[in-house]
Amino acid sequence: MKKLFLTLILAVATVAASAQVYVGGEVGFWRNPDANHTNFTLQPEVGYTLSKQWAIGTSIGFKHNYTKGSKVNAINVSPYARYSFAKFGPVNLFVDGGFGFYSVKPKKGNSASAWEVGLKPGLAVNLNKKLSFVAHAGFLGYRDSDDAIADKLWENGFGFKLSGNNLQFGLYYNF
DSSP, X not given: OXXXXXXXHHHHHHHHHTOOEEEEEEEEEEEETTTTEEEEEEEEEEEEEOSSSEEEEEEEEEEEEEETTEXXXXXXXXXXXXXXXXXXXXXXXXXXXXXXXXXXXXXXSOOEEEEEEEEEEEEEEESSSSEEEEEEOOEEEEEEESSTTGGGTSOOEEEEEOSGGXXXXXXXXXX
């Protein structure tokens, strides 16, 4: 048992020594005073770079949506696989393919669940070896929820959505 445990520790240490781990996150904010609508997102993230083109990661986040006196909060877990398909100097264009699960709680009423599966395009600007500016814009895929309360986060269905509500900016620190 000791040999197995030591072998496992050695394997993890070897992977960690050559790791291309990144941590960071994104924030998003949208306010429409005419519709009395506010939406913000806080999305911490951790990932692992597998090669120059592939990375895997997950984000755990918080979303808040306020519309005309109705408040809805949600927490989510969203694992993904990232494919970088173009590089222009320090700029990388990528697409994240993954799914997300959301637990939604309105200020009044019962909690609900929502989920999504799809693609999120983005770009990363490598400011230096350790720091990257990252932005996501849009979503192509399918979203569904089990309650009308969760519908306040998004509309159920399939398609492509590019709006200010989908725009998120962040910083990553690369180890």
